Amino acid sequence: MVLARNVAGSSRRPAIVFLALVEAAAVLLAVGIAGFAAGGDDPPGRPAAAPATATPVATPTVLPTQAIGTAPVIRPGRPGESAQVLRPDQLTPPPGAQHNAADIRFVSMMVPHHEQALAMAALVPERAGSTGVIAVADRIRAGQQPEVEVLKSWLRDRNLDSLLGGTGHEHATMHGMQSPEAIARLTATTGTDFDRMFVEMMSAHHQGAIAMAQEVLVNGVDRQIRELARNIAFEQAVEVNRMREVLDPQSK
16 A cells, blocks of 8 residues: 555656646746836846847938929937938938039029128118118128128138129029119118118018028038028028018017
């Protein structure tokens, strides 16, 4: 009887051991799964594992050649930042790009374009009837005179300063440029009439600069010029709205 029990016990012992091993494995597996689901917290005293680094998404670098208004491009943000949705003209050109004909055309035309705006602004102190128009002229001088110097320096650095001082016909074809006759009429006017004429002419002048900036943002490749063009387009769009408010305060 005892022998029978020993035999039966010995025959059950491997089964018990096997079941214990299976249970232990199940416990370890469950702990592992729970730890994974909870984010894999490390035990106290052990250095935290380095976070996994996501594979960076390549930023599109193909420069658009068509007009503004094509499909937007998503630029991934830096770690911890959201992605940006950009127009094609807001893309930065690929490394190694220098300058092209669109950049040269923009710079060589924007210099006389800005210079005319500065000449118009110089008429304001002795002729304007509104402090709002005087403030507009002050902002034009403060913003555009430094930009003229940057543009001229860009041409000199590339031995292209011979392009400055083009013909009057070339200047007349620029977006927003005012004719000599229009400038003469503005010069002969004072007070409220001057204010209205100045705002109308300068608004058209600014719209022309914005159009020129948009052209180089689409077709240019020089980083410095593209950044300057963005600033010009933004600042002059804001200034157009300010000038509208000078003539019509109710438009605010």
